[in-house]
Structure formats: structure tokens, C-alpha cells
Amino acid sequence: xxxxxxxxxxxxxxxxxxxxxxxxxxxxxxxxxxxxxxxxxxxxxxxxxxxxxxxxxxxxxxxxxxxxxxxxxxxxxxxxxxxxxxxxxxxxxxxxxxxxxxxxxxxxxxxxxxxxxxxxxxxxxxxxxxxxxxxxxxxxxxxxxxxxxxxxxxxxxxxxxxxxxxxxxxxxxxxxxxxxxxxxxxxxxxxxxxxxxxxxxxxxxxxxxxxxxxxxxxxxxxxxxxxxxxxxxxxxxxxxxxxxxxxxxxxxxxxxxxxxxxxxxxxxxxxxxxxxxxxxxxxx
Amino acid sequence: xxxxxxxxxxxxxxxxxxxxxxxxxxxxxxxxxxxxxxxxxxxxxxxxxxxxxxxxxxxxxxxxxxxxxxxxxxxxxxxxxxxxxxxxxxxxxxxxxxxxxxxxxxxxxxxxxxxxxxxxxxxxxxxxxxxxxxxxxxxxxxxxxxxxxxxxxxxxxxxxxxxxxxxxxxxxxxxxxxxxxxxxxxxxxxxxxxxxxxxxxxxxxxxxxxxxxxxxxxxxxxxxxxxxxxxxxxxxxxxxxxxxxxxxxxxxxxxxxxxxxxxxxxxxxxxxxxxxxxxxxxxx
Numbered sequence: 001x002x003x004x005x006x007x008x009x010x011x012x013x014x015x016x017x018x019x020x021x022x023x024x025x026x027x028x029x030x031x032x033x034x035x036x037x038x039x040x041x042x043x044x045x046x047x048x049x050x051x052x053x054x055x056x057x058x059x060x061x062x063x064x065x066x067x068x069x070x071x072x073x074x075x076x077x078x079x080x081x082x083x084x085x086x087x088x089x090x091x092x093x094x095x096x097x098x099x100x101x102x103x104x105x106x107x108x109x110x111x112x113x114x115x116x117x118x119x120x121x122x123x124x125x126x127x128x129x130x131x132x133x134x135x136x137x138x139x140x141x142x143x144x145x146x147x148x149x150x151x152x153x154x155x156x157x158x159x160x161x162x163x164x165x166x167x168x169x170x171x172x173x174x175x176x177x178x179x180x181x182x183x184x185x186x187x188x189x190x191x192x193x194x195x196x197x198x199x200x201x202x203x204x205x206x207x208x209x210x211x212x213x214x215x216x217x218x219x220x221x222x223x224x225x226x227x228x229x230x231x232x233x234x235x236x237x238x239x240x241x242x243x244x245x246x247x248x249x250x251x252x253x254x255x256x257x258x259x260x261x262x263x264x265x266x267x268x269x270x271x272x273x274x275x276x277x278x279x280x281x282x283x284x
Numbered sequence: 285x286x287x288x289x290x291x292x293x294x295x296x297x298x299x300x301x302x303x304x305x306x307x308x309x310x311x312x313x314x315x316x317x318x319x320x321x322x323x324x325x326x327x328x329x330x331x332x333x334x335x336x337x338x339x340x341x342x343x344x345x346x347x348x349x350x351x352x353x354x355x356x357x358x359x360x361x362x363x364x365x366x367x368x369x370x371x372x373x374x375x376x377x378x379x380x381x382x383x384x385x386x387x388x389x390x391x392x393x394x395x396x397x398x399x400x401x402x403x404x405x406x407x408x409x410x411x412x413x414x415x416x417x418x419x420x421x422x423x424x425x426x427x428x429x430x431x432x433x434x435x436x437x438x439x440x441x442x443x444x445x446x447x448x449x450x451x452x453x454x455x456x457x458x459x460x461x462x463x464x465x466x467x468x469x470x471x472x473x474x475x476x477x478x479x480x481x482x483x484x485x486x487x488x489x490x491x492x493x494x495x496x497x498x499x500x501x502x503x504x505x506x507x508x509x510x511x512x513x514x515x516x517x518x519x520x521x522x523x524x525x526x527x528x529x530x531x532x533x534x535x536x537x538x539x540x541x542x543x544x545x546x547x548x549x550x551x552x553x554x555x556x557x558x559x560x561x562x563x564x565x566x567x568x
Binding site for chain 2: 185215221224253275279281
């Protein structure tokens with residue numbers, strides 16, 4: 001792997017699972033955990049997730065060959081400002097954020113000369129968060145989108161691809177812009193829709209949400225996601241999400257029209273189109 | 285239980301599980317299964333789900349004390365027409381349909397004098413359907429909505445409540461109209477939204493649906509539901525679903541406005557409202 005020291009900033013589910021996956025693969029360098037919550041870092045060390053830790057971004061990245069940003073995307077800009085003078089020449093910075101182009105625009109100018117940035121986004125998650133939910137197998141067979149730009153250092157790119165493959169992930173290359181459009185549609189839009197669905201049920205009657213069965217629970221589970229994180233994702237990927245929201249709004253308007261016209265054949269056609277496409281997705 | 289013969293029309297997941305639950309509770313009368321697919325009925329008898337079977341609606345209900353309609357709601361009217369001359373006096377007809385008032389309007393005039401109809405709707409389901417997925421515990425602690433009308437026979441109502449309690453379900457009384465409003469919001473609307481969500485992602489780009497992770501899969505799982513069944517539910521509950529769809533559409537328009545104005549505080553407020561309400565639903 002050629003990394004002697006890897007620093008992970010943000011020791012939650014993703015950061016911890018990344019560390020555990022590398023250790024399982026025999027990584028014998030040092031993994032340093034960085035975070036704001038010292039109790040969490042102490043626990044992570046006790047559990048063998050990290051070898052050492054720091055509550056200081058700048059101190060934590062000293063001498064690191066690879067720095068993984070695994071905190072909420074809204075914190076990346078501040079973190080890069082904190083660490084930029086301490087990143088060693090030749091180091092690689094990568095991340096696990098759900099949005100790419102908008103974040104890159106903010107952090108690209110802050111990356112020091114001689115340091116490479118390669119974006120990454122593992123499509124893995126769980127209902128639970130935090131180090132206790134971490135597992136070395138979280139990324140096994142999960143996709144990890146790697147988002148190089150035209151001028152991304154080729155060697156750094158290969159190393160980032162290589163390390164994600166070592167965690168068990170299947171890497172997929174996209175440009176930051178392609179990534180953001182795809183995930184606006186398949187992830188950011190669904191989140192906004194889940195929040196809106198819950199709110200519209202509350203608007204019908206505050207007391208009826210409790211009658212929902214498994215279908216509603218499944219559909220609104222992502223409304224349990226951290227609101228601050230999703231606020232940031234929405235602000236960073238505003239244009240793409242707006243575009244998908246407008247398409248979705250048209251889709252709902254079309255459904256409303258079919259109901260108004262009692263066009264049940266037309267409605268079933270819409271249902272069938274969706275069902276057929278959904279059947280094409282690989283099962284969980 | 286006072287029922288000597290129970291006829292279940294529609295031997296799928298719900299009908300079979302109802303039979304198994306009663307047998308587990310020691311029901312020692314006869315359970316007759318009625319359906320269109322004889323192979324399925326033969327299997328159901330072999331598996332001990334039903335004691336006897338018929339592919340004829342009229343023949344199957346002869347002498348039955350309780351008739352459970354467990355086929356798609358769109359078939360109820362035709363079934364009642366087929367059986368009305370064969371239902372014995374004093375028998376009770378009940379159902380498991382997802383929509384009540386609109387169906388009642390069609391079948392109420394067809395119910396013969398001396399026969400009681402009491403609507404029911406167990407909130408239970410599974411990813412899988414059919415007799416192989418059936419289990420005596422499907423209704424354990426699940427809610428079953430019972431929807432009497434003003435002139436529903438009180439004794440028949442008590443018997444229907446009693447038999448659902450025997451399956452392990454927790455019965456909840458609602459009027460047909462209240463039921464349809466509640467389930468328009470917490471079940472029918474989410475189905476239409478799930479279908480629309482898949483279609484709008486296809487509208488962005490047909491090739492990107494496959495990139496969806498667990499969140500999208502959970503959100504769109506109900507788009508795998510039978511389209512004919514959902515077409516019928518939509519047509520029977522047109523007004524209530526339209527009302528909830530319009531509220532949902534306003535909710536989406538509001539989200540779009542917040543994005544357009546880059547009002548991230550306002551957006552986070554919407555997310556927080558939804559998250560708080562979703563946290564109030566009991567876990568699976």
C-alpha cells in the first residue's frame with residue numbers, strides 16, 4: 001500500500017470501518033484518528049480501530065501519507081484550512097463525502113502545492129452510526145465512486161483506487177460533476193422526498209403518522225438522517241438537486257392529472273414503468 | 285369462536301396466514317380455501333393451510349359461517365355477485381382490503397338480507413407473497429383496522445373483532461371514511477410517491493437508477509407492489525389520495541422554493557420537523 005501513516009479525520013461509522021478493513025487486510029502502518037470528541041477517540045483506540053489519536057486536526061495529519069476526510073462534508077473546508085500548513089509534501093488527501101463538485105470548488109484552492117486531492121464516495125451505510133456499528137466488512141462489494149479531475153495526479157489516483165479495493169469495495173470512476181448529478185437523483189432527491197413525505201402526512205393530520213406500516217417506515221427511514229449533514233449536501237449540490245426536484249415535481253403533477261381524469265389505465269402504465277425499472281436493481 | 289366453517293377467498297400470503305393463525309389457536313372447524321389457481325389450492329391443502337378447497341366462489345362459500353375476502357379489492361364486487369345467492373343466512377362476510385368506503389359503496393347493495401358485512405384491514409405484509417411466505421405469526425401484534433358502519437350488526441362486529449384478536453392482531457375501530465383518509469396518507473400516497481420517484485429518476489437518465497444504495501432501495505421497495513392492485517386501490521380511494529397528493533405536491537413545491545432562495549435554515553427546519561415526527565414512530 002506504500003502508506004506508513006494514514007490519518008482519518010472523523011471517527012464515525014465510515015472512518016472506523018475503513019480503519020478496521022485496512023487492519024483486516026494486514027495494513028501494518030499507523031492509523032491516526034482525529035476528531036472533536038476525545039472520549040470517542042479513546043474508545044476507538046481501546047477497540048483497536050486506531051493506533052493513536054489527536055483532537056487537533058493539524059497535529060493529527062503531521063507526517064501522514066494519506067489523509068481521509070470522513071466528517072460531514074460541511075466541515076471539509078474548515079478542516080483543510082486547519083491542516084494545510086501541516087500536510088507533508090507528496091501526501092494524498094481523499095474523502096468520503098456525498099457531494100463532490102461543490103465541495104471541490106471550495107477546497108481545491110486550499111490544497112497546498114505538492115499535495116494531491118482525490119475524491120471518493122463509498123456507497124455504504126447502516127441504520128446505526130458511530131464506532132460501535134463499525135465493521136471491517138462494511139465496504140465489502142459496496143461501490144466506491146472515485147472522482148478524479150483532469151489534472152489529478154495519476155499516481156495518487158491509483159493509490160486511492162488501490163486502497164478502496166483493499167477494503168473490499170468495487171471502485172467506479174466518475175467526474176465530480178457526473179457523480180453529483182447521479183447522486184442528486186438517486187440519493188439527495190430521495191432524502192428531500194422522504195422529509196417532504198413525512199411533513200405532508202403531518203399536514204393532513206398530525207396524529208395519523210403512527211398508523212403507517214412497514215412500507216411507510218421503509219420509505220421514511222432516511223428522514224432519520226442527520227439534518228445538518230443533509231442541509232450541507234443540499235447547499236453544495238443545489239443546482240443538480242433542484243433539477244431532479246423539478247423533474248420529480250412534474251412526475252407528481254402527472255400523477256395528480258391522471259387521478260383528476262380518473263385515467264386508471266394511464267396510472268397503471270406509470271406504476272408498471274416504475275415497477276419494471278425497480279425490479280432491475282440488484283437486491284439488497 | 286362459534287364458527288364451524290370459514291371460507292377464505294384468495295389463498296395468498298394474508299389468507300393463508302389467517303388460516304394458519306387460527307389453526308395454531310386451536311380452531312377445530314373447517315377452513316375452505318377458494319381461488320382461481322387449483323395448483324395453489326392443492327399445495328395449500330397439502331401444507332395444512334386449508335382443509336378443503338374449491339375453485340368456485342359459489343360452491344366454496346356454501347354453509348360457511350364466516351367468509352373472508354382476501355383477494356385484491358378490485359375483485360370484491362365480482363366475488364360478491366358470484367356468491368350472494370349461496371351465502372347462508374346469518375353468515376358474516378369480512379375482508380382484508382386496503383380501501384373501505386369506495387368498495388363498500390359497490391358491494392353494500394349486493395349483500396343479501398340476513399348476511400352481515402364487517403370490513404377489516406390487517407396492517408401486515410412482507411416482501412414476499414404467496415402461500416410459501418405464510419406464517420401463523422404474521423398478524424402477531426400487528427394492527428387490524430375494523431371498519432363498522434352505523435348499522436353494522438353488533439354481534440357480527442364482535443365476532444370479527446374476536447377472530448382477529450385470536451390471530452394475534454391488535455384491533456382498532458375506525459369508520460370506513462376515517463380509515464380511507466388515514467391510509468390514503470400513510471399508505472396509498474407513499475405508494476404513488478414511490479412509483480413517481482422511480483420514474484423521475486428514469487426521467488433524469490435511464491442508466492443511473494442502478495447507482496442507488498440502501499436508502500433508495502428502501503424507499504422504492506413498495507414500487508414492486510402489484511400494479512393492478514394499486515390501480516384499483518387508487519380508483520376506489522380517488523378523492524382522499526388526490527387530497528394527500530396535493531398536500532404532498534405543496535410540500536415539494538415548498539422545498540423547491542427553499543432551494544431556489546438558498547434558504548438553508550428554512551430547509552433544515554423542514555428536515556428537522558420530519559425527523560422529529562419520524563422518530564416518534566415505533567421501530568420495526
